[in-house]
Amino acid sequence: MKWKLTAALAGAAFFAAAGTAHAEGELNIYNWGNYTSPEMIKKFEEAYKVKVTITDYDSNDTALAKVRAGGHGFDIVVPSASFVQIWVKEGLLLESRPDQMENFKNVDERWVNLDWDPGRHYSVPWLWGLMGTVVDTSIYKGDINTSAIWLDPPPELVGKINVAPEMTDVMYSAIRYMGGKWCTDDKEVLKKVRDKLIEAKPKWIAMDYGTIEKFASRDYAAAFYWNGAAMRSREQNKDVRFGYPKEGFAYFMDSAAILKDAKNPDNAKLFLNFIMDPENAAMISNFAKYANGIKGSQPFMDPAMKDAPELNVPAEFQAAGEFLTTCSPEVTDIYAKIWQQLLK
Amino acid sequence: MATPREIAVAAEQRDIRNRWLLSSPALIIIFLAAIGPLFVVLLYSFMLKGDYGDVKPWQFSSDGWFGVFLQRDIFDDTLTIADAHISIFWRSVKLSLVTTLVTLFLGFPTAYFIATRPPQRRDIWLFLVTIPFWTNILIRTFAMQEVIRNEGIVNSVMIWIGLISAPVQIMFTDWAILFGMAYVYLPLMVLPLYASMEKIDFRLVEAGYDLYATRLQVLWRIIIPLVKPGIIAGSILVFIPSLGAYVTPRVLGGGKNMMLGNLIELQFGQGRNWPLGAALSITLMIIVTFALLVYVRNASKSGGSHG
Numbered sequence: 001m002k003w004k005l006t007a008a009l010a011g012a013a014f015f016a017a018a019g020t021a022h023a024e025g026e027l028n029i030y031n032w033g034n035y036t037s038p039e040m041i042k043k044f045e046e047a048y049k050v051k052v053t054i055t056d057y058d059s060n061d062t063a064l065a066k067v068r069a070g071g072h073g074f075d076i077v078v079p080s081a082s083f084v085q086i087w088v089k090e091g092l093l094l095e096s097r098p099d100q101m102e103n104f105k106n107v108d109e110r111w112v113n114l115d116w117d118p119g120r121h122y123s124v125p126w127l128w129g130l131m132g133t134v135v136d137t138s139i140y141k142g143d144i145n146t147s148a149i150w151l152d153p154p155p156e157l158v159g160k161i162n163v164a165p166e167m168t169d170v171m172y173s174a175i176r177y178m179g180g181k182w183c184t185d186d187k188e189v190l191k192k193v194r195d196k197l198i199e200a201k202p203k204w205i206a207m208d209y210g211t212i213e214k215f216a217s218r219d220y221a222a223a224f225y226w227n228g229a230a231m232r233s234r235e236q237n238k239d240v241r242f243g244y245p246k247e248g249f250a251y252f253m254d255s256a257a258i259l260k261d262a263k264n265p266d267n268a269k270l271f272l273n274f275i276m277d278p279e280n281a282a283m284i285s286n287f288a289k290y291a292n293g294i295k296g297s298q299p300f301m302d303p304a305m306k307d308a309p310e311l312n313v314p315a316e317f318q319a320a321g322e323f324l325t326t327c328s329p330e331v332t333d334i335y336a337k338i339w340q341q342l343l344k
Numbered sequence: 345m346a347t348p349r350e351i352a353v354a355a356e357q358r359d360i361r362n363r364w365l366l367s368s369p370a371l372i373i374i375f376l377a378a379i380g381p382l383f384v385v386l387l388y389s390f391m392l393k394g395d396y397g398d399v400k401p402w403q404f405s406s407d408g409w410f411g412v413f414l415q416r417d418i419f420d421d422t423l424t425i426a427d428a429h430i431s432i433f434w435r436s437v438k439l440s441l442v443t444t445l446v447t448l449f450l451g452f453p454t455a456y457f458i459a460t461r462p463p464q465r466r467d468i469w470l471f472l473v474t475i476p477f478w479t480n481i482l483i484r485t486f487a488m489q490e491v492i493r494n495e496g497i498v499n500s501v502m503i504w505i506g507l508i509s510a511p512v513q514i515m516f517t518d519w520a521i522l523f524g525m526a527y528v529y530l531p532l533m534v535l536p537l538y539a540s541m542e543k544i545d546f547r548l549v550e551a552g553y554d555l556y557a558t559r560l561q562v563l564w565r566i567i568i569p570l571v572k573p574g575i576i577a578g579s580i581l582v583f584i585p586s587l588g589a590y591v592t593p594r595v596l597g598g599g600k601n602m603m604l605g606n607l608i609e610l611q612f613g614q615g616r617n618w619p620l621g622a623a624l625s626i627t628l629m630i631i632v633t634f635a636l637l638v639y640v641r642n643a644s645k646s647g648g649s650h651g
Binding site for chain 1: 610
C-alpha cells in the first residue's frame with residue numbers, strides 16, 4: 001500500500017506547510033553570527049508554530065549599543081558572561097525566571113550559581129568554552145598547559161604564534177601569569193604585565209582571528225585561542241593539541257535571555273525552555289562546535305565531539321578556570337591603555 | 345515698461361531660483377546624510393564617556409579631545425604626550441604616503457601606455473583597469489593572502505626558479521599591507537592620470553625632440569607639467585582612503601600593529617571610549633581636509649596656466 005503512505009506523507013507535508021504559513025506567532029533572536037543551529041530552529045518552529053527570525057551581531061559591544069538605541073524589535077539576545085550584568089544593570093533584560101521553568105532541572109549545577117546571574121533568574125546557558133593554548137606538537141614537544149607558550153615562548157615557536165586580539169582574555173592571562181588577580185589595579189603587577197606583553201609581542205606573528213586553516217597550512221605553530229577552534233584545527237592537522245594554562249584560564253559562556261521590551265515574551269519563554277532540553281542543546285553544540293551547559297546532552301552530540309579533549313576540561317585543570325567579571329570603568333580604562341600601548 | 349536689461353536681470357534671477365529649487369533634494373540629502381551625522385560625531389567628542397560604551401548625554405567634557413594628544417601615565421600619573429596615538433597616526437600617514445608613491449610610479453607608465461594607444465583601443469584598456477572594482481574589497485584582500493602566503497604563489501614561484509631556498513615571510517608584515525593597499529588603490533591613480541594624459545597634445549612632445557631634448561627632459565619639462573593636475577588628483581584619491589584603511593591592515597597585516605581605522609574602532613568596541621573615538625575620527629578628518637586644501641590650492645594654480 002505504497003500510495004497510502006505517499007498520500008499520508010503528502011498530507012503531512014501539506015499540513016506542516018500550512019502550519020508554518022499560518023504561524024501563530026513570531027520570535028526574533030539576536031545572536032552571534034554563525035552560532036544558531038538551523039536544524040534546532042526548524043524543530044522549534046514546527047513544534048510551536050512560531051516563525052523565527054535570526055539577526056547576527058559580531059561583538060557584545062555592538063549588540064549592547066544597538067539594543068540600547070531602541071527600536072530593535074528583538075525578543076532574545078545571547079550576551080557573554082561578562083556582559084550579562086551590564087544588560088541587567090541597564091534594565092534591558094526581563095526577569096524571566098528560567099530557574100522555574102520545566103526543563104531547568106537539566107542545567108548542569110556547575111552553570112547555575114554564577115556571579116553574573118546567581119540562580120539563573122535571567123539567562124539560560126547557550127554554549128561555553130575557554131581560551132587556552134593551541135600548539136602544533138610536531139614542532140614543540142614540551143608542556144603546553146601554560147601561558148608561557150605565548151608569553152615566554154620556547155625558541156621553536158618564536159615567530160609562529162598567533163594571539164587572538166581579545167583585550168579581555170589577553171589581559172586576564174597576562175595578569176594571572178604575572179601572579180595578579182583579574183580586575184586588579186595593583187600598579188606593580190600591571191607594570192610587569194605591560195612589560196611582559198611588550199616583550200613577548202615581537203615573538204608573535206599575528207594577532208588575528210581565523211586560525212583553523214592556518215594550522216592546516218602550517219603558517220602558525222601555536223596560538224592563544226578558543227578550544228572549539230582548536231578541535232577543528234586538530235581535525236585538519238592531527239598534531240594540533242589544546243592546552244589548559246595552569247596559571248589560569250577564562251571561561252566564556254554565552255547565555256540566552258529575554259529583552260524587557262520583547263514583543264513576543266511568551267514565545268521567548270518557550271524558546272528558553274526549549275533550549276534546556278538535552279537533545280536541542282546538543283543540536284546547538286553540533287552546529288557551533290562548543291560544549292553546552294545541559295546535562296544529558298552528551299548522547300546526542302556528534303561522536304567526534306563527545307570525547308574531544310578540547311571540550312571536556314580534565315579534572316586536574318578545572319580549578320584553574322574562572323569566569324571573568326566586568327571590571328570597573330576605571331580599571332577597564334587602564335587595561336585599554338595597556339592594550340593600546342601593546343598595539344601601537 | 346521693463347527695459348531689456350531689467351528683463352534679462354529678472355530672467356537671471358528666475359534662473360538662479362530654479363537652480364536652487366532643482367538642487368534642493370540633493371542639498372537636503374547631503375545635509376541629512378553627511379553633515380548631520382558629522383555634527384553628532386562632533387557633539388559626542390565633547391561628552392563624558394558612558395561606563396559601558398556610549399556617552400552620558402548632555403554631560404560635557406573635554407576628556408575625549410584631551411586623550412587624543414595627551415595621556416596621564418597609568419603608573420606614575422605624569423602628563424605625557426599620547427605616544428601610542430602619535431605612533432599610530434605616524435604609521436598611517438607613512439604607509440599612506442608610500443602607497444601613494446608606489447601607485448604613482450606604477451600608475452604613471454600604465455596611464456601613459458593607455459593614453460598613447462589608438463583612441464578606439466583605449467576603451468578596452470580602461471575597461472580592464474576597472475575590472476577589480478567588480479569584486480568586493482574583502483574578497484580581493486583574502487585572495488591576496490593566497491598570493492603572498494608562505495606556501496602561496498609568490499613564494500612557490502620564487503622557490504621553483506631557485507631565487508630563494510626557504511619561503512620569505514611576507515604575510516603579516518608592513519610589506520604585506522603596502523602590497524595590498526597599492527593593489528587596491530592603483531586604479532584610483534591610473535584613472536585621473538589617464539584623464540589628464542589623454543588631453544596632452546603629443547605634437548608638443550615631438551616638438552621637444554625636434555629641439556634636441558633628451559627623453560628625460562621631455563618627460564620632466566613637457567609631460568609631467570601637463571599631467572600635474574592628474575598627479576595631484578590621483579594622489580589625493582589614493583592618500584585619503586589609505587589613511588582610513590581598515591580591512592587591508594587587518595587582513596594582511598595580522599593585526600599586530602594598529603592603523604588609524606583600527607584605533608578608532610577599538611574606542612567604539614572593547615576600549616569603550618566613544619568620546620575619544622569621536623575625537624580621533626574628527627582629527628582624521630582634519631588631516632584629510634588639510635590634504636584637500638593643499639590640492640585645491642595647487643589645482644587652482646595649475647588650472648590658471650592652461651585652462
